[in-house]
Structure formats: structure tokens, C-alpha cells
Amino acid sequence: MFVGRTALLGLVDRTVGAVPRAGAPPVLVVEGCGGSGRSALLRRVHDTWCGATPAVLVRPREFRHAEDRAIRPVLAAVVLGLALNDVDELAFERVLLAQIAIATDTTGLTHADAVTRLEDRTQEHRDRAALIGLVEEIVTVAGTLAGNVGAPGSAEVAPAVARRVAERVVAALQRTRRFAWSPEARAWFGHQDQGLALHPEHARLQLGVQARSDAPAVRRGVDDVLIAAFLADLRHGLTDPGANALVLLDDGDVPSATAFTGALLRVRRTLADASTTVPPDPLALITTSGGALAAELADLPAPAHRPESAADGQAFGLWARVTSEDLKDTNVVQLARNHLWPDRLAAETVGLAVHKLTRGHPAATDAVLRGLRAEPDLVDDLGSLLDRAGLDRRLLLVFVRGTGADHDDDTLLHALITTSAARTRREARALAPLLPESLTTESALFSPTLWPAGRLHPLARYLGLRALAARAETGWRGVFALLRDEAPDDAGRLHHARLLGDRAEVAAELADRLPTSPTDEWLALFDAVVSTPDPRDRDVDAIRGGDQPGTTAGHLTRLLGVVPAIEDDPCVPHDVLRTRLYPHAGHGFRRLADTARDPAPLILRAQRYERHGRTRG
Numbered sequence: 001m002f003v004g005r006t007a008l009l010g011l012v013d014r015t016v017g018a019v020p021r022a023g024a025p026p027v028l029v030v031e032g033c034g035g036s037g038r039s040a041l042l043r044r045v046h047d048t049w050c051g052a053t054p055a056v057l058v059r060p061r062e063f064r065h066a067e068d069r070a071i072r073p074v075l076a077a078v079v080l081g082l083a084l085n086d087v088d089e090l091a092f093e094r095v096l097l098a099q100i101a102i103a104t105d106t107t108g109l110t111h112a113d114a115v116t117r118l119e120d121r122t123q124e125h126r127d128r129a130a131l132i133g134l135v136e137e138i139v140t141v142a143g144t145l146a147g148n149v150g151a152p153g154s155a156e157v158a159p160a161v162a163r164r165v166a167e168r169v170v171a172a173l174q175r176t177r178r179f180a181w182s183p184e185a186r187a188w189f190g191h192q193d194q195g196l197a198l199h200p201e202h203a204r205l206q207l208g209v210q211a212r213s214d215a216p217a218v219r220r221g222v223d224d225v226l227i228a229a230f231l232a233d234l235r236h237g238l239t240d241p242g243a244n245a246l247v248l249l250d251d252g253d254v255p256s257a258t259a260f261t262g263a264l265l266r267v268r269r270t271l272a273d274a275s276t277t278v279p280p281d282p283l284a285l286i287t288t289s290g291g292a293l294a295a296e297l298a299d300l301p302a303p304a305h306r307p308e309s310a311a312d313g314q315a316f317g318l319w320a321r322v323t324s325e326d327l328k329d330t331n332v333v334q335l336a337r338n339h340l341w342p343d344r345l346a347a348e349t350v351g352l353a354v355h356k357l358t359r360g361h362p363a364a365t366d367a368v369l370r371g372l373r374a375e376p377d378l379v380d381d382l383g384s385l386l387d388r389a390g391l392d393r394r395l396l397l398v399f400v401r402g403t404g405a406d407h408d409d410d411t412l413l414h415a416l417i418t419t420s421a422a423r424t425r426r427e428a429r430a431l432a433p434l435l436p437e438s439l440t441t442e443s444a445l446f447s448p449t450l451w452p453a454g455r456l457h458p459l460a461r462y463l464g465l466r467a468l469a470a471r472a473e474t475g476w477r478g479v480f481a482l483l484r485d486e487a488p489d490d491a492g493r494l495h496h497a498r499l500l501g502d503r504a505e506v507a508a509e510l511a512d513r514l515p516t517s518p519t520d521e522w523l524a525l526f527d528a529v530v531s532t533p534d535p536r537d538r539d540v541d542a543i544r545g546g547d548q549p550g551t552t553a554g555h556l557t558r559l560l561g562v563v564p565a566i567e568d569d570p571c572v573p574h575d576v577l578r579t580r581l582y583p584h585a586g587h588g589f590r591r592l593a594d595t596a597r598d599p600a601p602l603i604l605r606a607q608r609y610e611r612h613g614r615t616r617g
Contacts, residue, residue: 005041008322011311012045016053016284017243024268024280025244026316027261029252029303030288032324033450033457034402035363035395038288041324042248045286054088054238055246056081060254074260075226076138078247080169082234089172090237093185094229099134100125101204102211111205118205126179128170135166184236192228193271193278223263224270231267231281244284252287253404258296261287265300265319290404291447294321323449326360335369342376350379357382357570359458364395383538383571392463399460405444411436415445417471420464421479423495423531425451430486434474462570466535476536491528498560499534503545507556514552519598523605530560533569537561540580543572552595555588562588566609582613 008030015025032038046057058077075095083090104121106114125131189207190200207225210218234245249257264285271278287293294303304320311322327335333351341350350372358364371385372378378385386392393413400412415435422428428451429441439445450457456464469476477500484496498506506529514522537543543561548554562584565572572581589606593599 005037005044005308005324007311008041008308008324009044011322012286013048015244015286016045016049016246019241019244019282023272024282025284026304027265027319028284028286028316029261029293029319029321030286030324031291031294031321031449032288032402033290033361033399033447033460035361035398036324036326036402036449037362038324039250040362042250042286042288045246046248049243049246050085051087053241053243053246054082054085054090055248056085057248057250058257059250060257061251072223072226072256072259074249074256075230078260079230080139082245082247083169083172088238088241090233091172092169092230092233093182093236094188094233095226096125096131096134097122097181097185097189097204098207098226098229099138101208103134103137104208106205106208114205115201118201118208122181126181128174128179131170131174131179132166135169139166188229188232192225193232193276194228194274195276220259220263220266223259224267227260227263228267228271231264231283234281234283235279238282241282244282247283247285249285249287251404252289253292253296257287258293261285261293262297262300265297268318269300289321289449290402290444291449292404292444323452326358327355327362327365328360329355332358332360332365335365339369339373345376345379350376353379353382353570353574357459357462361457361459363398364459367391367395380573380575381571386463386466386571392466396460396463396467399450399457400445403444403447403450407436407438407443411438412445415439415443416460417464417467418474418479419445420456420461420468421476421483421499423455423492425454425456427483427486427492428456431479431482434479434482462533462535462568465532469536491525494525494529495531498529499532503557503560504553507553507560510556511551511553514592515595515597517597519596519601522596523601526559530563531568533564533567534561535569535571537565538571540576543581544584550591552592555591558584559588559592578613582609586610586613 012028015028018025030038030041042057046055049055056078058074058081060074060077079092079095083092100122101118104118106117109117125134187200189203190196190198192198192203207222211222213219213222238245249260252258252261264283268281301318303318304316305323306320307323308325311320329352332355333348336347336351336354339347341347350369354365354368354372358368368382368385368391371388371391375385375388378388386395396413396416397409400409400416403412405412418431418434419428422431425446428446432441448454450460455461468479480496480499484493484500487493487496494506494509510522510526510529513525517525543565545557545561548558562581566577566581566585586606586609589602589609593602593606596602
């Protein structure tokens with residue numbers, strides 16, 4: 001069951017469905033942390049448009065072999081996927097002519113002899129068998145990717161399968177027995193849609209030589225020619241499309257996918273600058289990213305950046321970053337309604353409890369709902385559900401792997417748990433001395449997608465704090481002591497001191513400030529101090545802080561435990577909140593009002609907790 005994402009799906013549908021007139025559709029980069037539902041979104045889009053327009057979903061991370069310099073694996077997979085569609089017969093003639101040039105070895109030959117050899121190889125591929133053999137090589141290069149672009153098989157492409165795929169691709173190109181390469185396709189290498197005045201065969205010859213280079217700038221130039229040829233083939237094959245051809249790249253941070261996206265953007269920019277009469281290409285590219293793609297392509301014009309809910313179809317220019325958002329509580333309730341719960345449980349109760357824990361993180365929401373389907377009684381004990389079969393660790397690994405960082409899982413997991421103590425990304429950087437030596441503060445672990453608005457995703461932080469509390473080496477005290485010592489302000493110092501167990505001392509300092517500080521300012525300081533739950537406190541008496549004297553400092557000592565448990569600890573059962581903690585919070589804030597400069601804000605806060613305490617269900 002797929003819920004939410006309405007605005008983003010609408011933007012995608014408009015991007016794919018609007019055949020370009022004045023310009024090519026923008027490249028859409030869907031950003032989000034691990035488990036944010038990016039892959040599910042691409043599957044949904046593919047299911048929607050497959051059959052209506054040439055569409056291909058490519059997962060570059062599944063490509064297990066070193067990238068071949070001659071044939072780019074992502075381009076190979078894209079060409080195969082679009083050629084195998086059931087909507088239009090696409091013949092990628094320019095791409096194949098480019099591959100012939102790349103596959104032709106002219107090492108040691110004079111220029112004239114090299115041109116002759118390239119022409120001989122080009123004519124040889126007029127033969128059907130030779131042409132099929134060339135496409136088979138492309139199928140083989142696509143390797144494991146061929147399985148997810150429509151070719152049968154999963155791990156490797158068997159020779160028989162490769163031949164069947166190649167025959168179908170070639171059939172769209174070679175419609176007669178007396179096949180000849182079209183003059184238009186061969187001449188394209190001379191102008192490349194940019195108004196160039198090159199000799200076509202000399203340009204192809206240079207492409208073959210440069211494809212063997214290790215120089216990054218040269219490789220980018222080769223990629224650009226290949227992508228330009230690919231786009232020209234699409235324009236030729238989709239002369240009157242009902243919708244744009246669709247390419248979906250799942251995990252655009254993989255180097256091969258980044259190269260594909262970067263080349264497409266560069267070519268489109270070049271064509272726009274060349275002011276030629278070539279029509280816009282009918283291609284919609286949607287790729288996902290953990291945040292690294294935009295940084296890798298920083299030499300291009302900055303993309304427009306919108307949150308998912310504001311992706312309203314406005315003009316985005318060359319490309320756009322759309323930040324995915326977590327599910328709303330209503331979405332999670334709807335997902336809960338997809339299952340029959342025991343009579344005592346309402347789907348709304350389950351959905352709201354799950355949302356409070358996961359904050360709508362899609363992968364975690366799915367995992368917790370599945371766990372509750374097996375053990376519905378744990379809806380009031382979500383902490384035990386997290387402990388079952390290491391669910392909390394598995395969910396943390398989802399965040400870790402979503403960064404795309406080039407480190408082993410254990411290294412990243414250790415670092416994520418350490419940084420979960422920090423309230424902000426700035427604070428997290430102060431923990432650098434406690435991180436594994438191979439990680440720096442510029443690591444993908446500090447990506448804005450994992451730290452939206454400079455704060456760690458709330459679910460990742462809560463799970464990390466639980467793991468930190470259980471860790472012996474570089475554990476709770478060591479991390480919070482460093483944060484306290486490096487705190488830039490009183491709010492940070494008092495916050496970290498509270499979590500080090502100095503609740504009474506923190507309460508005493510807050511009590512001293514209350515009569516003299518503006519109450520709104522004091523309340524903002526208090527809220528900052530209690531902004532993190534302490535997952536070590538599971539017993540109600542530990543949360544309450546035991547019996548406290550009826551003094552301002554005593555009431556504050558209790559509130560320093562009760563308020564974070566109410567506001568930020570999703571594993572405190574609702575019944576405990578209603579019968580034990582809400583009454584304490586309401587009573588405590590009323591007592592604080594007696595000594596405040598302005599009692600009104602504290603009385604309003606007390607009334608809010610008292611109302612919650614009277615609410616059942």
C-alpha cells in the first residue's frame with residue numbers, strides 16, 4: 001500500500017507527461033536519508049508509466065564489476081531498457097556507431113590507416129550477425145543491471161539471453177536485408193547538434209582514442225558525446241511522443257550514475273548555449289540521492305531546491321533537488337488500517353503510536369507495523385519491539401547505508417551512535433575526536449539529508465541514544481562530558497549536564513533564574529534543556545526523580561525527567577503518560593508559576609498537560 005507523496009507524484013507525472021516545447025524537462029533529484037522511500041517512489045513511477053511511454057528503472061548499485069572504459073554500464077542499461085519497451089521501437093543508431101568507434105583499436109596506425117580501419121569496421125557491422133554481436137557486448141557490459149531493465153535473468157546475463165535481447169534491439173534498426181547506416185546518423189558526429197564543423201569520421205576516430213584515456217576531463221568529454229548521441233537517437237525515434245521517455249536511476253550517488261546525470265546536464269546546457277534549432281530532447285530523468293550528487297556536480301548551475309510538499313510543478317530550469325519528507329500521522333494511520341487488529345486495538349491507536357516512534361520515516365514505519373502485526377500487544381511497549389531481533393540496529397543500518405559513504409557498516413554505525421548525542425550538526429563536529437580515524441566531519445555521515453535543518457533525523461537520534469546508553473567503550477558519559485565541555489551556551493551546558501545525571505544541580509540553576517528572567521525567555525531555556533529524552537530511564541520513579549520536596553528546585557528536578565519523557569520518548573506507554581506523568585507536569589508548572597515574573601505562560605503550559613491527562617484512548 002502506497003500512501004502520501006501526492007505533491008511529488010504530481011510533479012513527476014507532469015514532468016513525464018509534458019512533452020517539451022521550449023526546453024527539455026528538468027532533471028529531478030529526489031533527496032532523502034536512508035529508508036526515506038526513494039526506491040519505492042521510483043517503483044511506483046515506473047509502474048505508472050511503463051507501457052505508456054518508453055521507461056527504464058536502473059539500479060546502478062547492483063553493478064558488481066569494475067566500470068569498463070569503453071561502454072558505460074549505466075548508459076548501456078538505459079539504452080537496453082528503452083529499446084526493449086513495448087511502446088515504440090527505438091533504434092539507437094548513433095550510440096551504436098559510437099560504440100563501433102570505441103571498440104576499434106587504431107593503436108600504432110597512421111591517421112589515414114586509422115580512418116580506413118574505422119570505416120572497414122563500420123561497414124562490417126552492416127552484417128546482421130556482427131551487429132547482433134555488438135549489442136550482445138553491450139548487454140554483457142550491463143551485466144547485473146540487465147535484470148532490472150527488462151532483460152530476463154538476475155545475476156549474470158546468459159549468452160542465449162544476451163542474443164535474444166540483441167536480436168530484438170537490432171530488429172528495430174535493421175528493417176531490411178540490405179541494411180546501411182543512415183547518412184544522417186553518420187553525419188551527426190560532425191555537428192553533434194551544436195553547429196560544429198568537424199569531419200564526422202575524424203570525430204568518431206577521436207572518440208575511440210579518448211575512450212581509452214584515464215584523464216577525468218577527457219572521460220567527461222567522451223561521456224558527453226555518448227549522451228549527446230543518445231539524446232539525438234531519442235529525438236529521431238520519438239518524433240511525436242505522447243510523453244517523454246523516462247529514465248529512473250535508483251541511487252544517483254553511485255559514481256557511474258553521477259557521471260550519467262552530469263553528462264546529461266552538461267549536454268543540455270551546451271545545446272542551450274549553442275542556440276541551435278535542434279528541438280528539445282524528450283527525456284525525463286529522475287534520480288535519487290542521499291545528498292552527495294549535488295555536491296559532486298557543483299560545477300554546474302545550482303539546481304532549484306524545494307521540499308517535497310512545495311514541489312508544485314513550477315519551472316525549475318535545468319535541474320531541481322526535491323527533498324523527500326516523512327509520512328504524516330494520517331498516512332501512518334492509513335497504513336495501519338491495511339491490517340485487522342485485535343478488537344481492543346483501533347487502527348488509529350496503532351498508527352499514532354507508530355508515528356510517534358518513527359516520525360513517519362517510511363522504512364521504519366513499515367518495519368514497526370510488520371512487527372506489531374506479529375505481536376500487537378507490544379503497541380504499549382515499543383521499546384521491547386525494538387529489542388526484538390535487533391530491530392533498532394537494523395533500522396540504524398538503514399540510515400547508515402543511505403549515506404552512500406565509502407566505509408564499512410560497523411565504522412559508520414559506531415560514528416552515527418556517537419553523534420546521536422549531539423543536538424545539532426555543529427555540536428556533532430565537536431565529537432570528531434571520538435569518531436573512527438577514517439571519518440572526517442566532511443563525511444557523508446554529516447549530509448544535510450541525514451541532518452535536515454542541521455539536526456539529526458529524530459528517529460536516527462532516538463535509536464542512536466538507545467545504543468549509546470548500552471555501549472561500554474566511548475559510552476554515554478564520555479560523549480556527553482565532551483559535549484558539555486564544548487557547549488557554546490548555557491542551554492547546551494545545562495542540557496548535557498542533565499543527561500550526565502546532574503539533574504539537581506541543573507534544577508537549582510534554573511530555579512535561581514526563574515524569578516528574575518522574563519518568563520518566555522526562561523521557558524525557552526527550559527525547553528532547550530529538556531529537548532532530549534534519556535532512554536536509560538524506563539522506570540516511572542526514575543523518570544519522576546523519586547520524592548521531591550515542595551520547592552521550586554524540587555518541582556524542577558521532577559520536570560527535568562517528566563517533560564522529556566512526555567515530549568520525546570515514544571516508548572513510554574500512553575497509560576503511564578496519562579495517569580502518572582501528565583499530572584506531574586501540570587502540577588509542577590502550576591507551582592513554578594507561583595515564583596515566575598509572569599505566571600501566564602507557565603499556567604498555559606500546565607493547562608495543556610492537564611488536558612492531555614484527562615484524555616482517554
